[in-house]
Each structure stands twice: as C-alpha cells, then as structure tokens.
Amino acid sequence: MAIRQGLLALLSQGPRYGYQLRAEFETSTGATWPLNIGQVYTTLSRLERDDLVSPGEQDEQGRVVYTITEAGRAEMERWFSTPVAQADRPRDELVIKLAMAVTARADVRPVIQAQRTATMRTLQELTRAKRANAGEPAQRLVLDSMIFQAEAEQRWLDHCEAVMAASPQTQETQR
Amino acid sequence: MAIRQGLLALLSQGPRYGYQLRAEFETSTGATWPLNIGQVYTTLSRLERDDLVSPGEQDEQGRVVYTITEAGRAEMERWFSTPVAQADRPRDELVIKLAMAVTARADVRPVIQAQRTATMRTLQELTRAKRANAGEPAQRLVLDSMIFQAEAEQRWLDHCEAVMAASPQTQETQR
DNA sequence: ACAGCCATGTAACTTGTTACATGATTTT
C-alpha cells in the first residue's frame, strides 16, 4: 500500500504520464528502492480501476497522461492525515527469524552475528550515500530514516545477544 | 517471505499440524501480529507445492500432520545463515509518505505531528504489553524490537521536523 | 440444546514484482 499512494500523491501535483512518474518517484525516494517501470503501469491501471485516476487522451508525443480524480484527491488527503498504525506494517522478517531461532534452535548467536555484520555494512553504505547526496531533500530524509532504522537494529541485536547471554540457551535441539 | 519461513522453522523441530502451528507461531511472536488460521493452510499447501514439507497420514484424531523434507531443512538452514538485506525489506509506508509530502505538499508538519502522536501511543501500549508479558523470551524480544523501532521512528520524526524548520518550506502548492 | 473451541480447508482477492514484447526517438 505504498507505491499506490505514492503515485497518487505525485499525480495530485498535476497530470503525469507513466515514465515521468517513475522518474519523479525515484528522485523523491532515492535509488535504494528502484521502481520497475512495469509496476508503474500495473499500479496505474489498478488506480484507474478504483476510479482514483483517469487517463486522458494521448499528448502530442503520444504519451498517456493520467489525471487524479476527486475520489483520488480525497483518498490522498485521507492517506496524509491518517498515521501509519503498528498493525499496518508488514511482519518484520528479521524479527520473525530471531524469534524462531530462539524457540527452535540452540545457537542464535551466529544468526545475530551474521546480521550484525550485514547491517554494519549497510550502515556504511548509507553513510557514504548520504555524503554523496547533494540535493533532493526528500531523498536525504529517506536515507536518514534508513540510517536510524539500521542503528536501531544494531542496538536490538546487541540487546538480544545480551539477553541470550544472561539466560543460558537450552541445550542443542535435535539434528 | 516471513510466515512461510516461520512455519518451516517450527516444522524443523518436528512434525506439526496446522492448528498447532498457529498456536506456536503466536506464542513465539506474540499477539501483536495475529495469524489467521486460514493462512496457515494456504501457506502449508504452498510449502508442499515447493516440496519443502510433506503431509503425512491423518493421526488418531484426524489431524493432518506435516513433516519437513530434506529440501525444507536445507532451505531453513539457508534462511538462518543468510542475513536480511536492505533490498529484501518492503518499502516503508511512512517514509514514502513523508517523502511524498515533502515533494508534493506544502505543510509536512501536520503529517509528522499526527504520526508522532500515534507512535507515542503505540510506544505506551508496547511498554504496557512488555510489563504484562511474563514468560516467552521470544515474545519479549519481539516486543523489544518494536519498541526500538518506534523509538527510532520518533527520533526520525523529530529530525524531519528540525530539517523542515531549518529549510523553510516552499510555498503552498496548488489546490 | 447451544455456545464455543478444535480443526481443516477453499475461493477470492490484494499488492508487489518481474520478464517480456513492442515501437519511437535520440545519441554515438
């Protein structure tokens, strides 16, 4: 439920065509999440199906320009004014992995260790990307968010390790 | 890609039937993400389709017991030993929302404000849930993760507001 | 008798995602 609303938000600034939407979406959110062009069109047809946008005639260059509808504008207002709830968020794969490792497995530490290394590397790349990023204030915020999240993850991993160390792991499970 | 692997991990401890899997999944990960029982069965049939589990005969009580296959075990080892990469994670709706608000809209502050209130409330509920939670070490870690994430979100929201205050918002867009 | 839990399953749908086909225009 994010690309859908993202494209809608871009369309609320004025009519756009597909290719243009991808470009703007990527300059807003950055290269970290590349957006496949095909998805722009699938998403646009779903938005059209739901009467949130409507395609106009082709322009002089033969491009299909989409316009947001009143319902689309309302939906967008709703989106901006409604906070993202805990329940809306997808299940976090890492959290499930560690939870399962704790319940199912003996040795969680290598899992934590591998993740920590990966997250640290991610953090370095993010910092580098942030140094490189000159303009685009929105992109900078996206990078910052990722940095904050990665740091929180590191802290959580440390915390998990500490907890594991405190309560000695029950013996090696079967296999 | 999380429930799938989660159920597989539970099955790696020994044969289980559907209803039991939901119960164990929920005691591991907690009530924050309730798992619809229907999904257990759809996921199980997909795991079966991919030869990662195989259903046995019904037991004395007529329950269908699933067993992990060798391929399933391998897949699970791979899952545990491979860290979750940045690119694996789903797009964060809140981040996209703020990025879009920055590019498209004039006033980001009410969006930030609404989110901050919601996140703060979430944080209080999580703290309460943590106090209430007596046993289940895995569940406690899940709660901790959510708390760490919510705190990081608060910090990021503060940061966004600070950045917005520093660089005065370009004028009210159309509409 | 009836409520409620245990237990399995299916149909239908959503979003996200990619691979591929197709053609126009632009650059080298």
Add this chain to the structure above:
DNA sequence: AAAATCATGTAACAAGTTACATGGCTGT
C-alpha cells in the same frame, strides 16, 4: 547502423490476507 533511452503495456506469478463452509468435540 547500432546502441541507448523514452515510452507503453501485458502475462504471469508470489505472498499475504480474509471470508466462508464444514464438521467434530466439549462444557454448560
């Protein structure tokens, strides 16, 4: 002439999710 970029679109699938149908068993 070839390569790259602009531009649109479709088919196909994965995973997540819910609503619903069905039946057995248990406690009141």
